[in-house]
Structures are given as C-alpha cells and as structure tokens.
Amino acid sequence: MTLPKPPKGNRAKTIITILVVLAIFVWAFAGISFNGIKATAWQTVQSIVEGFTHPDWGYVWTGEGEDLISLLVETLAIAILGTIMSSLLSIPFGFWAARSRGQKKIVSSSGKFVSSAIRTFPDIILALMFIKMVGPGSFAGILALGVGAIGMLAKFYSESIEAMDHGPTESVVAAGGNKANVLFFATLPQLVPEFLSYTLYRFEIAVRYATILGLVGAGGIGTPLIFALNARAWDRVGIILLGIIVMVTVIDIISGKLRQRLV
Template sequence: MYPSSALDEIRIPDPPAQVRWARRVLWMIGLTLLVLMALCLLNISVDWNRVASGLQRNLTPLLRGFSRPSGAVFNLAVQRMFESFNMAVVGTTIGGILSFPLSFLASSSLLGSGRLAIPGKAFLAGIRTFPELLLGIIFVSSFGPGQLAGIMAVGINSIGFLGKVFADIIEGIDPGPSEALLATGASPLHVFRYAVIPQVLPEFLSTVLYRFEVNLRSSATLGLVGAGGVGVLLVQRIQFRRWEEISTILLVIVAFVIVVDTLSSFLRKKLV
C-alpha cells in the first residue's frame, strides 16, 4: 500500500501527441458530418400533407393485410422466392469466381507497387458505379424479362464489391510467411500458394457469404424491373392494391431472408 502522501503525488500522464491529434480529427469529422447533414436536410423539400395522405392510403391497408394474409398466393410466393434464391446463388458464384483474379491485380502489396494496381482498382471502381437496378434494366432490355437478366445484374455488381474487399484483405495479410518462404528460395508461385492463399481464403469465403445475403435481398427487388424472381409477383400485386396478398409475399421474403442470414452468419463465424 502507498502512503497517502504518495497517492497525492500520483498523476495520470497526458495522452501522447498522436492520440490527441487523432481525437481532434475525429471531432472535426463528426462536426463536419453534422453540418453537412443539416445543410442537406434544409435543402430537402417535403410535402408533409402528401406524405401523411400516402401513408394513410397505403400503409394502413398494408398493416391490415398483415393481420389476415392471403393463403392463396403462398405457394406461388415460395416458388418465386426460390427463383430469387437461384439468382442470388448463381450471381454470387459468378461474382466470386471472376473477382478472385481481379482482386490480386488490384492489390498494391502483392504487385509491389501502387501504380501497378491503379488499373485494377479503377476497373473495379468502374463496375461498382452501376447499381444493380440499373444493370437489371440494361439486361432486361438486352435479354428480355427473366432470371438471366437478374443473374447478370447480381453477378456483375458482385464483381466490383468482392474485388474491392478481396484486394483490401490481400493488402492486410501478414508478410512474414511470404518473406520466410522467399528466404528459403521458394518461387513466387509457391509463395502465392502456401503463404498468400491460406491467409486470405477464409476471409474470402466469409465475404462471399456476406455478399450472398445482400444479393438475396437484391434479387428480390430486381423483379421490380422485370428481372425475374419474387419481385415480379410483388409488383403485380402492388399495382392492383391486393394488400392481403402483398403481406403474404412480404412475409415469405422476410422469413426466407432471416433463415439464410442465420445460416450464413453461423458459417462465417466458423470460417473466420
């Protein structure tokens, strides 16, 4: 035990200069975001009377529909939801396979130079520029309505996302195993196979599973532009204001997404 006089002299040291600077930067960023949000809200014009009437006209009957969902459309909704599931599976697989080699071309640490990675990063950024709904409209116009357009939209959009995340994972790996293999005279191919791939593969698979969750929800909405799946069924019922059937379709979507998200989260915890 310290005597009371010694305790009085104990003084908590000030944080290091880097920590104080980081705190100031965080405060500045937070204040900047608050100011930007306030300016954006001031520039948004909202007709609150129209909002209130729209909610009363559509939300109220939808909530009543949830209290008595229609069973007549249940089997069809499940069938169309499996179509959306198939679109998400195939689209995610295409995105994962094609983004795998592209991510290494966008990794500055693996290529040894940030300049060499610029073309790969720019290509992936260009793909991410196009949202899935826009890609869905383009492919529906090219291939006609159906699941093929949805698969292409989901797959191409996944390439941009997965390629970017994969490249970030590669740049964050531990260089120790690679340096150790190079010191023993291993070839670059052996270094890639035995030092790089074992480190990135579990996180790659975890990211693909996460993207599959996102793609499942996206494939359900792509039907709104005619790209197949449960979205086509949903937009048809919305046009005719069949609220009991709409509520059934939404319940099927929510239940399906919850089950897939739960299984995917379990698998991702096992991988990482």
C-alpha cells in the same frame, strides 16, 4: 450538489456546426413538394393493415411453380449464381486493385478507380441492360448481380491481399519452395478463408437484391410483388413480404454461422 459544467472551449464551434446542419436541413426541406401525397393515404394504410394481418396463405404453395415457395427458391438461386459468378470475376480485379511491393502505384489506383466505378453503377440499371441482352427473366438478374458485385468484392479482396502476412511466403521460399509451393502453402491458405467470408457476406446482400430485381423484370419474387402492389392486393403483398423476411433472416443466420467457422 451539481455535476461539473462541460468545458466551454468549443461553444462557438458547436453553435456554428449546428447552424450549418440546420441550414442544410432547411434547404433540403424547402425543395421537396409534398403535394403529391394522396388524400386517400389513410384509407390505404387501413387496408394495408387489414391485408397484412390476414395474409393470403393460399399463395404459399399451389404446386404450379408460380407460388411463393417456388419463387423464393428461384430468388435464392439467382443470388447463389450471381454471387459465385461475381466472386470468380472479382479475383483478378482484386489483385489488380491491391497495392503490392515493386509495382507502380498507377496500377493499383486504376484498379481501385474501376472497382469504385462499378460500385456506383446501380444494380437495377445493370439488370435493365442485361434484360435488353438476354431477355427478361432470372438469367438477366444473375448477370446483373454477378457484374454489380465486382465493385464491392474486388475492394474487399484487394484489402485482404494488401493485409496479407508475408512471413509464410518468405518461409516457403527459404525452405526452397517454388512459385506453386508459395501459392499453395502460403498465399491460398491465408486468402481463401477471408475471400470466402467476404463472399458469404456479399451473398447476404445479394439475397436482398435478388428480391428487388423482379421489380424491373429480372426474375424472382419481385415480379409477383410489383403485380400485387399495382393491384392493391395487400393480403398478397403481406404474404410475399413475410416470405422475404423469413428467407432473408434464415439466410443471414446460416451465413453468419458459416462465417464464424471460417474466421
């Protein structure tokens, strides 16, 4: 006994799709030059394995402020301040991009365009520009995260504003509430938990971003990482990556728990 054959109707379509995907693939492959690969790659891999299995434990805590824990704390601080800044900045953008009754469509679509333009702007470029303004260091990283996250948070905020239930607003108005009552008893109780939940989600991403800001000199753990990479100090690289992994995992767990309690 055999299983029934799949329906034949879409054969031609499937074959065409496969051919198109293959053509794209071949086109992509043909254009990449692979001659840049170092002949020493294998030795490098061996020394990486050697370094990663014997991380530089002495770097974890030296008490001078230039060790792993101090820099991870600094990275976390950058992420916290950047996220708080962007969540405040995103509120007006969110209301701008949200479609609401009795408003011209051009308003909300212009807001949506602006927030998607900000989303495209790579965070690293923002960091480099803020470095030009305030000098290298953590503050430039905070500003980059604060501005860069507007694109994503404003999108989320505007979506939850659009999805807001108008029932409570009408009830408050029907019971004789004024505008302030509407804000405090209908709008905020609905929006605050959602906004907080999105902000926490963005915070998880910001922690990851904050670890790479140092690659361009905007503070945090990325700076010693790029030095260790350039010096091929794989034991140092190993301990830094380990630190990042642990920090990101712990933050994800805490923030996930908090978000569960919010929603």
